[in-house]
Amino acid sequence: MPDRRDQNYSISDLRDRPEFASTVAERVWNAWWRDQGVGLDHLQGLVDESLTPAGRPMALVAHDGDTFLGTAHLIDDDLEARPQYAPWVAAVWVDEAARKAGIGSALVRAAAETAFGQGFETVYLCAEPAKAGFYEGLGWRRIERDVDGLDVFSLSKPS
Numbered sequence: 001m002p003d004r005r006d007q008n009y010s011i012s013d014l015r016d017r018p019e020f021a022s023t024v025a026e027r028v029w030n031a032w033w034r035d036q037g038v039g040l041d042h043l044q045g046l047v048d049e050s051l052t053p054a055g056r057p058m059a060l061v062a063h064d065g066d067t068f069l070g071t072a073h074l075i076d077d078d079l080e081a082r083p084q085y086a087p088w089v090a091a092v093w094v095d096e097a098a099r100k101a102g103i104g105s106a107l108v109r110a111a112a113e114t115a116f117g118q119g120f121e122t123v124y125l126c127a128e129p130a131k132a133g134f135y136e137g138l139g140w141r142r143i144e145r146d147v148d149g150l151d152v153f154s155l156s157k158p159s
Contacts, residue, residue, distance in 0.1 A: 008064055009063060009064045009103065010063055011060055013059075014071075017063065020061045021044075021059075022044065024047050024061060024068075025040065025044040026040065031093055047059060050073065057075045057076070059074075060074075060110050060114070062094070062103045070092075070093055070095060071091065072104075072108055072111045073089070074115055075088050076088070078124075087124070088124050089108055089125040092111075092125075105138055108135070108138055120157070122155065124152060125140065126151065127151060129146075138155075140153040141153060
């Protein structure tokens with residue numbers, strides 16, 4: 001995937017910028033896994049799976065040159081209670097100092113576009129109910145509420 005240039009940052013496939021892999025793992029681990037007792041080494045292993053030659057899982061990174069700004073992932077399964085849905089945009093994270101600049105939106109769009117480019121007609125994500133407005137503002141449709149405390153959203157490929 002070529003760099004996507006939006007304003008003063010790029011969005012790249014992590015396979016093209018592997019130097020960000022440990023930063024991605026640390027940010028995602030701190031955001032969602034650390035308090036669940038999962039070790040950083042486990043998360044690093046999951047992120048490293050995104051460095052395989054093609055397909056999924058994959059990670060995107062937003063960066064300004066060598067400065068990491070955020071990440072989003074495209075994976076096969078993000079919600080154990082909903083195995084019928086795939087693929088998923090997951091682990092969307094933007095560093096606090098880079099928020100409110102459209103980076104999260106750009107990452108989510110880029111991950112969805114990647115799924116559509118891989119032949120999928122629909123892509124899914126799950127998020128805390130408080131984040132619903134963000135995703136709905138990007139065109140995602142809430143399809144389920146309170147699945148293990150999360151809402152499930154879908155986005156269909158544009159006609």
